[in-house]
Amino acid sequence: MINNLSGNRKFILAKIIVVTSGKGGVGKTTSAAAIATGLALRGNKTVVIDFDVGLRNLDLIMGCERRVVYDLVNVIQGEAGLNQALIRDKRTENLHILPASQTRDKDALTLEGVEKVLNDLAEDFDYIICDSPAGIERGAQLAMYFADEAVVVTNPEVSSVRDSDRILGLLSSKSRRAEQNRDPVKEHLLITRYNANRVDDGDMLNLEDIREILAIELIGLIPESEAVLRASNQGVPVVHDDKSDAGQAYLDTVARLMGEEVPLRFHAAQKRSLISRMFGGGGRR
Amino acid sequence: MRLLDFLKGERKKSASVAKERLQIIVAHQRGQRGQPDYMPMLEQELLEVIRRYVQVDQDAISISLDSDNDCSVLELNVTLPNRD
16 A cells, blocks of 8 residues: 555655745744654654745755755756755754755746656655745745645734735735645645743744734744754755754644644743742733 | 833833834835835826816825725725815
């Protein structure tokens, strides 16, 4: 049965998930790396693609920057085969990275080229994670165009929430699913850099408010965590630090992406002094 | 904290200010979703034409484009001032 399944790979559709945000610096690449690694750790054949042509960084976060030979643009322009450009992750089985070009600009990507690469990858992988560049220009639109699902990375901060809403508008009008009148792209909200204590003090938007403003379902909540910088310093996606709060929160997110029901964690304030609790800082509203 | 704030009569929390501002700007953004790029220009020029005949305020005009399957309707609302 299992042999039969893998023999018929072509008939199993890979799920294409774009990790996007509009605003830069909110944690797209960190999230794409963590989600892709988490999916692979759960046994899914996963490839993560860097769409940030000219400013590649996924390779650094994944810790494979010295193994990049060919990239996405080389493949699209026929200068290298897909298998030459794919980098096999050293720590995690089932995980591959397709880096972006560092020397070309975003015009080197074409819609047809991206489609062909995704179609070829879909034959071999269960999940294709597209790490979008910031902005709403061509690069970001190409990264989202073919997506089945979108993870919209949002910080609890006004400019990030507003930009996320802009991206949601694009997903509902400028994606292949929208243009072909198919089922819309499934949109997920991923809140990162959440500081429950500041929320509790009334100085940070709480997750309910963000969810209500953007009107999409929450797929995960990643607390602001020292583990994230530690992970990027070392080039090891933060899910490998499974003792850390951020690592666990990303693993929860991955489980939800796979359809499991996992209760939300890390949303309650901690380490409050007795006095501040007595004066009403105990629970969230 | 909340009791203390209440006693001190402290100002509104910054997060609720953020929420209100976002609700307004996001609602505005959504109103413009899917509209053609020329809409703001069209609105401005229509306003100029109307002003040649009637003095109306900048915000007295609202314009929207609704599309059904096979037809689009351009809806223009102008609030004229009361005539005394």
